[in-house]
Amino acid sequence: MKYAVETRFAHGFENCWTYNDETLITFDSIEAAQAELDCYLRDLKADYDDGLVEDYSPEDYRITAI
Secondary structure (H helix, E strand, C coil): CCEEEEEEECCEEECCCEECCCEECCECCHHHHHHHHHHHHHHHHHHHHCCCCCCCCHHHEEEEEC
């Protein structure tokens, strides 16, 4: 089974994580997807703390089986 990290948009959740803006990123395990999401959220929080982004919510991201 493969997994994807999805981002919430106004119309719902979507996998928009890509390599080179072309190929959708998938993960071979839920643990690998969670590790990548955790790293992304740490970076996003650092950007927020530095004033580079106005707001973010971890609830705007989820991992789904595909």
